[in-house]
Amino acid sequence: MASTLEKFIHSLDPKALPRVLQIQSGIYCQGSIYEMFGNECCLSTGEIIKVIGFKINKLIASICENNEISRISAKVELPLNFPGLYKVVADKTPYVSIEEITRKVSIGPTRFGHPCFYSSEDIKLANLTIKHGEQITFNSVEEVNGTMAVNCGVIRNNQSHSFTLPLSQEGKFYECEEDQIYTLKEIAEWKIPKCRNRIVKLSNTLQMWDSSNPLPENFDGCLILTPVYEVQAVMKFRKDIVHILSDLDVEVKDITDCYDISSFLQPLSLEDVFERTSKEFPMVAEIMEGPSGGQKSYNLLYAGKEIIIYKKYQATRVLASEIRSDSPKRHFLIPISYKGKFKRRPREFPTAYDLDIVKSEKEQLHVVATKAFDSPHKELFSVSVGDQFLVQQCQISEVLYEGRKKVIDVLACEQILSDTYKKVLLPMYMEGGFVEVIHDKKQYQLSEICKEFHLPFNVKVSVRDLSVEEDVLAAVPGLQLEEEITDSYLLISSTSSPMESWEIPVYRLNMLVHLLSKDVQTIVPPVTKTTVEEISEEQYYMVRRYENQTLHPPPRPPKKPAFAPNPSFAEPKEDVSHVLQTPQNFDVDTTKKLCSNQATSVLELQVSCQNDSVHRENKKDMTGKATLVETSVIKDLTNKGLGNYEAEKGEEEHNYDYVDENTIENLRQVFQGTTVRNKHASSEGRRPAPLVPQV
Incomplete structure (x- = not known):
């Protein structure tokens, strides 16, 4: 039975892919197919295509003024990167079974993939009764005792109770209201059910849109979102992947059951390759669609290139972010094998x-x-x-x-x-x-830092990695090593020059290949080139959201005591936190670990600031919050920064600058007139005499 391409894709279950379609009513042009802006926009009647994937390309938003869903004033097209945060409005139309929910709603391992529903009637299970109106969280779909079921959970008296519901469970299930806000891209990936639209409300505008804003000024209504999909397909006589927008005016018929699907090339994503058994490696593959942008090494991965995929494995990386006050910050994934050296930063x-x-x-x-x-x-x-x-x-x-x-x-x-x-x-x-206050001048390998210190940890490259042509970390003024992650990689090399291999991330690189029936001459991979990977802001948050869901930080304490302080207590002192602003890219060099068994000298830094010691003026930033403008003394110290890198024997020589004692002494005199006493006690194995502020 023929249907429009749009209707077919909207109702297609991704688990049913691939599907073979025949064009029943096409759009004619001089040739059977042509491309415009990277998308196929013309298909001839009788063409046969194999759909291998689809994703939301853009959203058509129907504007509803005054939150009246029945009154649509206009329709606009919104790209997925359109700025703003949106609140999802719960769908009022019920689902009639658990099977319908699993078929139309995204359920996955991340917090976005845990939708919540409630039943209009009680559900009696063997050892638990789910009350009507009680919020049920859908966690995953699994086979339980030969029957497909959904792992669910409810929370009662702050305790979680787990249970399963079979897909055959019928009833009326409604979406629960939620307070979470999302970007448009997150809504497109997780919150738009199959064959249904999604109603959202604009909660907060993130930034100004570069081009003209399609939404009305001061818009406070609802948007009904309808997805437009980009369909990935393979054609009989082409080796590349074609892209077709689902709103193309063509009719199609599903002929998968009566067609030899093996006559098409079989494109595989990196995830598909990773799911292959270890016995199938190594293998030879041809790239059908290479990645766009990214690392320089990825430029070698273009369509038509043959590669050898040696093995799959999990590797440890350290997630690091550039230390800087402004945005955007750069983010990196650093391999443990990184050969550069680091010095600590406050x-x-x-x-x-x-x-x-x-x-x-x-x-x-x-x-x-x-x-x-x-x-x-x-x-x-x-x-x-x-x-x-x-x-x-x-x-x-x-x-x-x-x-x-x-x-x-x-x-x-x-x-x-x-x-x-x-x-x-x-x-x-x-x-x-x-x-x-840093007393440690030692240079550390990355593996030493991860073993000896608690992350997050601030560092600066003191000796660059000489094994690579360009060390991107060497030019970064300061790095915060945030956490260790474990990620999936494939080890590959080029068939034309198999003298060097390199790692490619499975889940951050969009690439399609098809396997070739060629024998691999070299089973042992050549020397592996491990590089620092710079990742985008979006990839950074995906890594933190999705790959470390089991890691929960300890609970934060309350900012204030549970009981209110007595008003008769002394009033709080004036906030003068701007006085001692230690820049994140230099050490306050006190060179002493304050223990009695160490005989090392120390520069004690004691700055006491009175209310009138520093002239400052209060200004307001874009958010309306007061900011403090420091004096030129603080700015000069901040701008002093770091000099070159420190010399390392047998490697490149660097000159690594510390803020010296005279600089800190001058700063101290400007603020308070505090002096430093002679510190001979440390050389005698005793604690040094602390500072005595002048009165």
């Missing part, structure tokens, strides 16, 4: 809780306060800008509030005073600011 911590997370047994964490905090409890310490602390451990402490004792979590620290060390307690919920 980390910044917004709360006392963050200090507790990163403390380690290897060394005592030394920090300087950059923001004042006035404690509402006399048992706990009030922090001033410039206070220095050695972090010890988390513990509990009793505080007195309105005559009653309360137990709260606190962080025990040692405060560095003028001539001694004082034990103090900081509330764990304290929202302040701290900058790490």
Whole structure:
């Protein structure tokens, strides 16, 4: 039975691919096919194509003013990258069975693929009864005891209960309302059911659209989204992949059951190749459609090129982001085998809780306060800008509030005073600011950092990787190593020059190949070229969202105590966090690990700032929040930055600049007139005498 291409694709289940179609009523041109802007826009009657995939290319949005769905004022075309955040309106039309839900709704391993529904009636199971109106989360579709079913869950009294529902389960199932907001691309990938439209409301505008905005000014209504698909297909007498938009005015007929599908070339994505068994490797393949953009090495992967695919495997990468105050930041995936060397950079911590997370047994964490905090409890310490602390451990402490004792979590620290060390307690919920003081000048390999320190970790390349022609990390002023991830790769080389092999990511590289019946002469792969991969902002968030779903950070403490402080307590000090802004691309070189068994000198940095010590003016940024404009002294210090890289024996020589003692002394005198006492104690195996501020 013939149907329009649009109707066929809208109702097509991706799991049913590939499908062979015959054009029943086509669009005629001089030839049987031609291309315009990379899409097939002409098909002749009688043409036979094999559909191998499809994805949403754009969205047709029907504009509904005043949230009245029945009143459509206009229709506009929206690309998937159209800016804005959107809230999904729950579909009022019920699904009549679990099987219909699985056929029309995307259910996958990520949080986007966990739709929620409720039943209009109670569902009685063997050991559980699902009440009508109770929210059911659909997690995955699996075969259970020979029957296809959906793994589901409900939450009752903050406890999760898991169960399965067979696809044959009938009833009336409605979508649940949700507060989550999405981009248009996320909605297109996960939130548009098959054979149904999707109603959304604009929640927030992310940025200005470069061209004219198709939506009305100050639009506050609803949009009914209708997808237009891009169909990937193979034709009888062509070796490349053709792209057809689903709204092309043609009629098609599904003839898969009566046609020899093996007569077509069989395109495989990198995911398809990765799913092959290890015994099938190595293999020879021809690229049918190469990747667009990306790494320079990917430029060798063009259509028609033959490659050898040696093996599949999982490899560890370190996800890193450029340290900079403005946007956009660059993001990298660094292999553990990276041969460059790193030096540490100061980390910044917004709360006392963050200090507790990163403390380690290897060394005592030394920090300087950059923001004042006035404690509402006399048992706990009030922090001033410039206070220095050695972090010890988390513990509990009793505080007195309105005559009653309360137990709260606190962080025990040692405060560095003028001539001694004082034990103090900081509330764990304290929202302040701290900058790490670096005493370590050692150069580290990436593998050493991952083994010895807690990520995230701030570093700077001190010796570039000499094994590569261009080390992209060497030019980056500072890097934050965020986390280790495990990703899937294929090891390939070119058949024309098999002297070098390189890795290609399976899930970040869109490429289609077809296998050739050729024997591989070399079973052992040649020398592997492992490179640093620069990834886009979108890929960065995909890696963090999808590949680390099982990793949950520890819960953050409340920013304020559960009980309100007594108004009779002292008023908080003025926020002067701008005074001690340590740039993220240089060390405050104190060159001392504050332990009694080490005899090394230290430059104690003690900056106490009074309200009138720095003239500043408050300005407002685009969001209306007040910002602080530092004086030229701070700007000069920030702009000083780092010099060249540090010399390394046997490798390229670099000159690595640190902020010297005179610079910090000048800064200290400008702000407070604080002086530094001679520090001979450290050479005698004792703690150095801390700074004495001048009065």
